[in-house]
Amino acid sequence: MRLSRSVASVTVAVALVLSLPYEAMPHARVRTGPPTAAEPFGATCRTSVSGSRVTAYCHNPYPETDRVGLHIECARWWDLDSDGSPVDVGPAQTVRLTGRCWMEVRSAWVSHERD
Template sequence: MRLFRSLAPAVGIAVALVLCLPYEALPHARVEPAGPAARPEPFGAECRTTVRGSQVVAYCHNAYAETDRVRLHIECDRWWDLDSDGAPADAGPAVTVRLTGRCWKEVRSAWVSHQRG
């Protein structure tokens, strides 16, 4: 019992010092990436969409080696105006494609979807 009483302050100080250490200094289990397959290849064309009145134009440039199938989607503002999904276009490596669409009146939103080709 005496030994425990004499060690109690030392144990308390040791615990306090460990709790004050920064997170990086504490031991952790490190997980390394499995290899080149763990990192996905870059993919996806960069698209710039412009809305002028009821017309929508999107230019998509693919800077990567894999073909990107892009598609323009338009949501119209009026309830009676039909929303549209454009035909898909293949943007090959180093290729820029132009996508167009329109509403009868105002455009609420327009976006481009991407799919591996």
């Protein structure tokens, strides 16, 4: 008779646990809501134009490597625009990128790419 009482009490306990609402039951924490913000990325670059020469200094304060490239658009139609080779900027590093046109520079910018 004792065995039937213990089986009955276990059955009642299981039935009570199964009848609890989902929120009341312990479960793994699942993050709800908007995703977390992306990790900051990208070197900060300063570009200067002096006559037909372009110089850019890029400093990467973040822990992920940034691949930067200097792009120059020349003012004259016959002057060739140039895209410099990409350079890796590691954490806490500064690099110097240079390029030039034969005559005037119309615009210059630096592109960023995750390594």
